[in-house]
Amino acid sequence: MKRHIGKHEFAEKIMENRKRFYCIAYSYVKNEQDALDIISEASCKGLLHLKDLEGPDYFLTWMTRIVVNTAIDFIRKNSRFTGFQEVFQGQPAEIPAENISDSGPDQELLLDLYNAMDILEPEERTYIVLYYFEAYNFREISEMLKIPESTVKTRVYRALDKMKCHMTGGWNT
16 A cells, blocks of 8 residues: 655755755756756656656655656756856856865866766666766666666767766767
8 A cells, every 4th residue: 555755755865865856956057056947847746746656665766756757848948048157157157165175186087077967868868977976777768768778878878988988078968
């Protein structure tokens, strides 16, 4: 029998996982305020559709999917403005220093990785974020996104190849 969670339990679970959701949102927009806006909007969407949650055991994957979809929607809505803003400011959004642990080669590699992620389409970025940053396996991503596991694998490896080509100078995007 399916057990629904109440609003208070929902709020507790959001608070328990807020850092995880923030990291996911931030990986898409690389802006603290935008990431917080995405989390806020995703939380509202989750609360409005709480009846659709299959049970407490599915909360994390269900809410992660809402955050990812909200981030992708945010990027789509703001893509024209973002492109316009970058032309006049000359610089893409930077990663806050507190998100980078040490200086040196690891910091440089992390910055290169984030820059390589910028070349990915939002949907491609979803696979990298879920698999490498959030440590979901292919099966879990498949269930979350409701697509075949083989498709998830293909898309993860295709996105990795695209990033690798970019990082090694294979093409310019």
